[in-house]
Amino acid sequence: MPSNASLQHHALPPVFALATGSGRGAIAIIRVSGAGSDTILHTLAGRLPFPRRASFRKLWRNAALHEDHLDDAVVIWSPGPNSYTGEDSFELHLHAGPAIISAVADALVETGARPAEPGEFTRRAFMHGRVDLTEAEGIADLIEAETETQRKQALAQADGALGSLYKNWATRLRSVLAQQEALIDFPDEELPPEVEHALLAEIATLNTEIRHHLADGERGERIRRGLVFSIVGPPNAGKSSLLNLLAERDAAIVSPIAGTTRDTIEIATILAGVKVTFVDTAGLRETSDPIEAEGVRRAMFHVEHSDFVLQLFPSDQPYPTVIPQALPVCNKTDLAPAPATLDQHPVLGISLQNGDGVAELRKTLEREALKLTQGSGPPPLTRARHRAAAEAASTSLEAALSMDWPEMRGEELRLAMRALGRLTGEVGVEDILDTIFGQFCIGK
Ligand SMILES: Nc1nc2c(ncn2[C@@H]2O[C@H](COP(=O)(O)OP(=O)(O)OP(=O)(O)O)[C@@H](O)[C@H]2O)c(=O)[nH]1
Numbered sequence: 487m488p489s490n491a492s493l494q495h496h497a498l499p500p501v502f503a504l505a506t507g508s509g510r511g512a513i514a515i516i517r518v519s520g521a522g523s524d525t526i527l528h529t530l531a532g533r534l535p536f537p538r539r540a541s542f543r544k545l546w547r548n549a550a551l552h553e554d555h556l557d558d559a560v561v562i563w564s565p566g567p568n569s570y571t572g573e574d575s576f577e578l579h580l581h582a583g584p585a586i587i588s589a590v591a592d593a594l595v596e597t598g599a600r601p602a603e604p605g606e607f608t609r610r611a612f613m614h615g616r617v618d619l620t621e622a623e624g625i626a627d628l629i630e631a632e633t634e635t636q637r638k639q640a641l642a643q644a645d646g647a648l649g650s651l652y653k654n655w656a657t658r659l660r661s662v663l664a665q666q667e668a669l670i671d672f673p674d675e676e677l678p679p680e681v682e683h684a685l686l687a688e689i690a691t692l693n694t695e696i697r698h699h700l701a702d703g704e705r706g707e708r709i710r711r712g713l714v715f716s717i718v719g720p721p722n723a724g725k726s727s728l729l730n731l732l733a734e735r736d737a738a739i740v741s742p743i744a745g746t747t748r749d750t751i752e753i754a755t756i757l758a759g760v761k762v763t764f765v766d767t768a769g770l771r772e773t774s775d776p777i778e779a780e781g782v783r784r785a786m787f788h789v790e791h792s793d794f795v796l797q798l799f800p801s802d803q804p805y806p807t808v809i810p811q812a813l814p815v816c817n818k819t820d821l822a823p824a825p826a827t828l829d830q831h832p833v834l835g836i837s838l839q840n841g842d843g844v845a846e847l848r849k850t851l852e853r854e855a856l857k858l859t860q861g862s863g864p865p866p867l868t869r870a871r872h873r874a875a876a877e878a879a880s881t882s883l884e885a886a887l888s889m890d891w892p893e894m895r896g897e898e899l900r901l902a903m904r905a906l907g908r909l910t911g912e913v914g915v916e917d918i919l920d921t922i923f924g925q926f927c928i929g930k
C-alpha cells in the first residue's frame with residue numbers, strides 16, 4: 487500500500503510504550519517502533535532474532551558487555567514495512583512487575599527512544615499507509631467496544647469495510663472527473679450526447695448511493711455511543727424501582743416519599759448485545775422547590791434527547807397525558823388494573839412488586855434496542871466526521887448535476903473528491919489527526 491502522500495515524511499524517531507495494562511500480571515509487553523529500533527534491540531538483547539518469530543533472550547542495559555541484567559524475555563522483532571506501524575519495531579514480553587517495566591523503560595530512554603503519545607503507533611501505521619483513517623478509527627472503537635454489536639461494527643470497520651466503500655466511490659468519481667475533462671476538450675458539434683448522459687447518470691447514481699448511506703437512521707453512531715433510554719413519569723410511579731431492576735442493583739434510592747429522585751441517574755447496561763444507558767429522572771410535577779424544579783427540567787431534557795422514552799405511571803393515581811414519543815407503562819398493577827389504552831396508545835401493565843409484565847417489558851425494550859441499531863446493506867457510518875464529509879460530497883455532486891456548463895461541473899466534482907478523500911484520510915486531514923489519535927490509549 488502506498489503511504490499517504492500528503493503526510494509523506496522521513497523516518498520517525500523511536501518511541502516505546504507499555505502495550506498491556508499497568509499493574510502486576512503474568513506478562514507485560516513493551517512495544518518499540520521507529521528508526522533505529524534494530525540498534526536499540528541489539529543493545530538490549532544482542533544479535534537480532536529471526537523476524538516475526540518469538541525468541542527467548544536475556545535483556546541487558548548493554549548486552550555486549552553483559553551489563554545490568556534487566557529481565558529474561560520473549561522478543562519479537564518486526565522489521566518494516568510489514569509491521570503494525572510500517573516501521574522497524576519490536577516487542578518485549580516481560581515479567582509484569584512494576585520494577586522490571588520501569589528498568590526496561592529507563593534502558594530504552596538511554597538508547598534514545600522516547601515514550602509514545604496516545605495512539606502514536608496507529609498514527610504511524612496510518613502515515614505509512616498500513617491503515618486508512620476509517621480503519622484506524624475502527625481499531626480505536628474495537629478497544630473501546632463493550633458489547634457484541636460494538637465489537638462487530640468496530641471489527642468490520644478496522645478490517646476496511648467502511649474504507650472500501652468510500653474508496654470505491656472515490657475511484658468511480660475519479661473516472662467521472664477524467665471523462666468530464668475529456669468532454670470539455672471536445673468541440674461542441676462533435677460531442678456525442680450519450681457520453682454526457684452516461685456521465686450525468688453515473689454522478690446521479692453515486693449521489694443516490696451516498697444519500698442512501700447517510701439515511702441509515704444513525705444506527706452506526708448509535709451502536710458506537712450506545713443508546714439512551716429514559717424513564718420519566720409522575721412522582722412515586724416506581725421509576726427508580728424500575729431502574730434498579732434493569733441495573734440489577736440498588737443504584738437509585740426508592741422510597742414512598744414523592745420527589746425522592748431529584749437529579750438524573752444514569753446506569754449503563756447491555757440489552758440484547760446493545761449498550762443501553764437507562765436514565766432515571768425526577769418525578770414530573772409542579773413544584774415550588776427550586777432543586778426539584780431543576781430535576782424536572784432535566785427530566786424534560788431527557789425526553790427530548792433520548793433514543794427512547796418510557797413513561798411510567800402508577801395505576802392507583804389519576805393518569806397522566808401521554809408524551810407523544812413515549813411508551814406508556816402502567817406500574818403497580820397489584821394495586822389497581824392498568825388501562826388498556828391511554829390517549830389511544832396501547833399501555834403495558836407491570837407490577838414491580840410482584841413481577842407481573844416485567845418479562846414482557848424487558849422484551850419490548852430489547853426489541854426497541856435492536857430496532858434502533860439493526861439494519862442491512864452497506865456498513866453504517868459511525869462518526870459525525872463521516873456524516874459531515876459524506877454530506878459535503880453529496881452536496882457537491884448535486885451542485886454538479888444542476889449545472890448546464892460542463893466546464894463548471896469539474897470544480898464541484900473535485901470538491902466531492904476532496905470530501906471523500908477526507909473520509910479515508912487521503913487528503914486534507916492534518917487538522918483532525920491530533921483529535922482522532924489523541925482519543926486512543928497509550929501503547930496503541
Ligand atoms: N404496590 C407497589 N408499590 C410499588 C411498585 N413499584 C414501586 N413501588 C413503591 O412505590 C414507591 C415509589 O417508588 P420509587 O421507585 O421511589 O418511585 P419514583 O417514581 O422513583 O419516585 P420519585 O423519585 O419520587 O419520583 C416505593 O415505596 C416503592 O416501593 C409496585 O409495583 N407496586
Ligand SMILES: [K+]
Binds near residue numbers: 740742743744745746
Ligand atoms: K419516591
Ligand SMILES: [Mg+2]
Binds near residue numbers: 725727767769
Ligand atoms: Mg425516583
